[in-house]
Amino acid sequence: MAAAGKTADKTSRARLSAVIKSARDTMRKDAGLNGDLDRLPQLSWLLFLRAFDALEDSRELLEEDYRPAIDKPYRWRDWAGDPDLYGDALRDFVNGELLPYLKGNLEGATPRDAVLVDLFKDIHNRMLSGYLLGDLVRQLNEINFASSDDIHTMAYLYESILREVRDAAGDSGEFYTPRPVIRFAVKQSFLSLGESILDPACGTGGFLVESLEELVDRADSTEARQQLQRDLRGIEKKPLPYLLCMMNLILHGIDSPTIVRNNALVQMTSEYGPGSKVDVVLTNPPFGGEEEASILERFPKGVQTRETAWLFLVAILDKLKPGGRCAIVLPNGVLFGEGAGTRIKERLLRECDLHTIVRLPQGVFAPYTQIPANILFFEKTGPTKETWFYEIVPPDGRKGYSKTKPMRDDEFEECVKWWGDREREGREENERAWRVPVADITANGFNLDLTNPANGDDLIHRPPYELISDLVAIEREILGLLEKLAVNLEGLK
The missing domain is CATH 1.20.1260.30 (N6 adenine-specific DNA methyltransferase, N-terminal domain)
Known part of the structure; x- marks a missing residue:
């Protein structure tokens, strides 16, 4: 017909x-x-x-x-x-x-x-x-x-x-992950057929679509393709991204997308037992957000915090199977956060091998935010012994990114070459890569916001107008977050 x-x-x-x-x-x-x-x-x-x-x-x-x-x-x-x-x-x-x-x-x-x-x-x-x-x-x-x-x-x-929806949503405080960041995180997660893959903040489905494209050619039978579709899972809280994610996955050939519309922090803390665990988590959770008191009560008192990104990290630690792994995008503030943040990082390093932190250039999420971000890669295989840091820098002559000049895939090429295979063998320190023993991280109060030692004098060589411009942009954003926090606290009286 x-x-x-x-x-x-x-x-x-x-x-x-x-x-x-x-x-x-x-x-x-x-x-x-x-x-x-x-x-x-x-x-x-x-x-x-x-x-x-x-x-x-x-x-x-x-x-x-x-x-x-x-x-x-x-x-x-x-x-x-x-x-x-x-x-x-x-x-x-x-x-x-x-x-x-x-x-x-x-x-x-x-x-x-x-x-x-x-x-x-x-x-x-x-x-x-x-x-x-x-x-x-x-x-x-x-x-x-x-x-x-x-x-x-x-x-x-x-x-x-x-x-275009992402561009419009940026005005509402929602920042979607640039595709080069997604591709890199997926590629360096070394996905395999048969693994369950979850994005608990899946938005319009970028990580899931990229995972599908990474694995679909290896699925050489109808059964394998059907299993692959079932293994891709997502959670999305807001109705518009949920709608677009479902449509996006269906148009990419997934007949029945396994996407749950719910607050992921409710969904993940409501699921129990071995069957609820997953092999891989790939995500960019909302950061700078705040959760209501009923959400905080789902978490142990020592890690209750209104910072959404911290709560996602705790829920992910509970969600991963033994031997599971995660690639998660987090802002700098999470890396150096204290209080509940320190306790969460301590747990992360105790239970998982936080083997790599890729430091992204400032402005990756421009023009919506100038807050710098990172990709953390860890495996639930036992305590961290050392953490490698790798600094991604913009192309020569570029100081940052914009809507018309976003980040490109080739900016990750050197990091991919340096990375090694799935076992990360053969890594060497260079002007962009350095490693830190876990004892040093512990002694430093679990601060993970560590700068490249090769750039110790970088600030001296940058023009003053650039430094001032960057500081003004960041301070404005911090002020906006503090004003939002003040309004929310006023409402709790």
Whole structure:
């Protein structure tokens, strides 16, 4: 059965981009959509239904026991090209029939189909004009998915939409991980088929998609591919990133993404037993955030802290299997934090081999924050004996990053060469790499915010205006966090 709007030729990437641009121009005219944080979710769920219908088309041809995930008349092909559904009639159908069906009428279906119920439970049509909605649907109906290659093209374009959502979200205090950082963390985690991989702050799914792409070519059977899909797990608290993550993974070929929508600190501290443990954690948890008192009570008194990143680290230590490993992005403040932070770092070094800390350049998350960050790599294999530090520096002539000049993959190439194999054999100290015995770290109060000894006089050679500019940017950000903390404390009175 042909999907509505299909033509003989598949849609090129350029054509697809043009259609999406036209669709977004249409949405800008609707009074119900205010800014990209409204328009992009609206585009995303409609675009998802269009792409999902193409995937269903392929399933119908390939699977002998095929059963549609969406029944008539709610499939995209049934209503998107119906000339009688336009204007108010289309708006009323979407609001009164389609979305209620997707939110509840699939309950009791197979796990794959039930994904749709969970996906659409918080979706609303925000467009007020049924005529503009009709124009938008017909524009998206021009996209042609003639083969699985077109789904990959859709996934590629979807990544560009996700980047724009991340840009818009940055204004709300959410900072998404740059793709080069994700690729590096995944690559240096040396993933294997059969390992359970969790991102407890998965956002739009960057770490999970990269893990999938790292392993999918090794899965040479249907069973192996299905197991790989089950092994990729995520937790996401906020509805918009959750929606985009689910759609992103489905468009990357994962039929039933194992993504839980919940506060990860609640989810991870509610799961018990060996079956709840995982082999690998890859994540960039929110930092600078604060959790409510009921969340803190889930943790031992000695490590109760409102710093979200610290609580994630504790939960991850509990979540890893013996022998498990983790790559986690953390800000400098976590490395030198005292009080509960000191006790958490002491536990980390006692239970795990914190073998590598990669110090990222300032501005990796620019333009949203100038706070420097790091990637910590550790394995739950016993106490740390020594920790290697490696400093990533911007390319020659660059002092930092911006929205138009972000970090690039090749900036990690030297570190990858230095790293060695999975056992990290052959490492040597150089102008970017140094090692610190755990006894020195302990004697220094478990401070992990250690600078490169080769750069001892670096500050002397930097121009004063650069130093002042950096200090002003960081102080402004710290002031903003303190003001936020003061408001929250005032509310606790």
